[in-house]
Amino acid sequence: MQYVPNLRGLIENKDKYVMLQIGKRSWNVKLLSNNNVHYLSAGWSLFATESGLKPGDVCVLELINKTELVFKVHVF
Incomplete structure (x- = not known):
């Protein structure tokens, strides 16, 4: 499970599937929500x-489609 920082006001506070994209590849991942804490x-x-x-990589999630809940992932 991976913690996702503050999404308050961007998406509803309930469990749902989101799409993560890197380049042309994409993955459906479940987003768990509990009291505006998301994983x-x-x-x-x-x-x-x-x-x-790899260990030590940092992922930045950029919400690119609020309706479909699609995040572009930037890895550093």
Whole structure:
């Protein structure tokens, strides 16, 4: 599970699936919400593995489609 900083006011405070994109690839990942605290859950491990994340990498999620809940992922 991966913590997602403040999304208050951007999306509803309920569990849902979101799409993470890097380049032309995309992954559906479950976003858990509890009292405006958000975590990426089911699908996160597959995303992390297939996108080649390594310990120490930082991911910045850019909301690019509020209706469809699509995030462009920038890895540093």
